Amino acid sequence: MAALSDQLLVVAILGYLLAMIIHAAEYAFGNRGLVGRAATRPERELALVGAGAAAGATPDAAGPGAEPPAGGGVDGAPPARRPAASKTALVGRVAVALTVIAAAVHLAVLVTRGIAAERMPWGNMYEYVLTATFIGSVVWLGLLHRRPSIRHLGLFVTLTMVILLAVAGLVLYVPIVPLMPALNSYWFIVHVSAAALASGLLQLGAVPAVMYLIRHGYDQGKRSFPYTLGARVPAADTLERLTFRLHAFAFPIWTFAVMAGAVWAEAAWGRYWGWDPKETWAFVSWVVYAGYLHARATPSVRRPVTIWIALVGCLTMQMNLYGVNIFFEGLHSYAGLD
């Protein structure tokens, strides 16, 4: 069962990788993509107008009013390009289908690992990263189902997924062992699942945040490399709102995870808060995300600034997950890494 889990991980990574490649193909060869534009140079103006029109339409649709119709972004293309657009949409759907399959395999990796270990598969950093990324993947698919227009973000989501899973498999991998006594508590399930859920959501939330900055720069007329990506992503407003909703959803869960950790720490170590490195960084992340929510609620703080705060929060989460486990010695040393 353990070996099966390890093999399935490779399949899951390949699935995400393939989805990423197809997303990239859609991105590059789509009618409004770079290659498409280069190939049909006389129509360049038209293509740009099309992009502009789509950009103008999306915030409206996302605003107080109707949810965008299925296949939003691509279907917004000028009617003359309809056949090409639907072909691109088909490619995009294939990519999404592959992501679904990869996520299913990803789940199987976790389930087989859990069966092999005869416990919840959250006992070390390898398993934790697998769980957090799986949650990110599921939430992404859920969002995509509700808002098909954000499909272009799939390239970046799958890219993140491939990188994180590869790091998990290559660097963090440890063989299955039972839980150590300190982890043997029902708080294990409560605390770790909440923490994994929140970090999955917060990591996923960083994707629209980055895309917002790119799109925002693009809208301001920047045409150098990262901003050129902005041409194909949803409107800045949609991205910003998506970022906020993911963070607003994740923040109470993160709060709960920290609290459950404190209750558990009282039983295990005798104090609910002891400034262990993990606790310290959890606190730092909490404060930064609280700052993000406050900044967003303050009209005088500009939106790119609030987004940067969210990204700083994401960096502190990464620090907590990787930095603390690898560089610091503390009570949370369960990574199983030497």
Add this chain to the structure above:
Amino acid sequence: MPAPNEQTVAEPTVVEAADTPGRPPRRTPSPLALLRNSWRQLTSMRTALILLFLLAVAAVPGSLLPQRDVNIDDVDGFRREHPDLFPILDRLGGFDVYASPWFAAIYLLLFTSLVGCIVPRLRDHVRALRAVPPAAPRRLDRLPRHAVLSGHDGDLTAIAAMLRRRRWRVVVRDGEVAAEKGHLKETGNLLFHLSLVGVLLGVALGASYGWHGNRLLIAGPDQAFCNTVQQFSESKLGQRVDDGDLPRFCLELTDFEATFLPSGQPESFRARVRVEPWGRAAYPASFSVNDPLRLDGANVYLLGHGYAPVLRYTDRHGRSQVSVQAFLSVDGNLTSEGAAFFPDVNIDPATGSRDPNLQVAFEGLYFPTTPEDGPAIRSVHPEERAPGLFLRAYRGNLGLDAGIPGSVYAIDQRQVANGRLKQVGDGKLLRPGESWTLDDGTTLEFLGTRKYITLTVRHDPGEPVVLASAALLLVGLMPALFVRRRRVWFRVVPAPAGASTTGRSSLVEVGGLPRTDYPGFAEEFDQLVAAATVPPVLRKEETN
């Protein structure tokens, strides 16, 4: 720290006003004005955000540098490794970050800012809760949502009833219905921030009235300890606690069970103890990691465990002494370091005088499972499968009489350096039951080991306050993030002549105003409009 406030669509709120501290007209600055301006600055959202980030940044050094409260040994290690840097960092509070004045300054300012912001908002919110929804603006068609119901019978009471059923706050005025919903957002907001104050108070309560002590407890009735400050190796009492306030009980470790996997990873621990509360009968109890021993006014937590070799030394005059001294584990396989001291040996029975240069000590390593081949450097398993004790003998002046506190886990190397304490012969690996005869005919016998645990005894009266506040915080956070404030108005307007062909001749104008960022408002507005239409003869005009 102001709460995440709604993004106002129509009217500025307290926070927004506070957030852009308007420049007061130039006057001669009076101290009062200066104070008022400073206060306004402090309670502004900008300051609160800066303080929040300062707090996050200030917490970081505590994870990079060893902290006295977390691990004092690491701090000492840092002092040895960086003798030049240490005093500077120490003066800056680098090893007591969370107790340092600058950390306290940040969070106290932050909480002052928070209180300064929520108190006025609390007042405003109470006022808003008691107020009725405001009158409709004159031009409902200028609101973000707008619709006109034609052919309505003009009966606003039915509409009001419909809104009340949907739990809106409703007031019926002359020819119009005003309704409002979502005050729970601000309630949650205020609850969240008040709970933060509660958490801080709980922490302060724990710091004042809480206490804890750590010690090592070796198995056996002769090693039992009682809960007093003197019997802890390390203890910390809150400012308002003294030794007499500690609950009286005694604790004896009767047994310690540990199971391990073949790899040496621990699987389970359990300490069995005999508890004797002051003036009451003793009773057996057991505790473990994640399952502390909860006593009246104190909890006992299991932190670690190890082995204490039992050694019998027989001196030149044939007198024996037994030492039971815990060796501290240095790795996961419980390779343990320690020392045994025999300061009161070789006392001449004739004179009764002690020769301070004939004191004896042993220092070395204990291996629960000694490797079968190769040099004994490390234990290969934490269970006692092949116990071995590697010791070096020392004779001379142990330096214990100088009154300088020294380690009980190592001999004083200064005494070795200045020649007063000399190593006797080479080291020797002893198995249980084996004895070792030194060059002067005295013998050391390795009798076996006893188990020991390290434990912390702790009481924190702030815990329930912190827990309750944290729960309320979470309760407040949900509505603060997810409830939306919004208003709707229904107004009967006279129908234009000839517009109606039925008996129903009124037009009802409806306006909706989301007062927070609320993408789903249009949907809800449409539902309300549909529900207000009886029968659904509807001519809807969407303004966007």
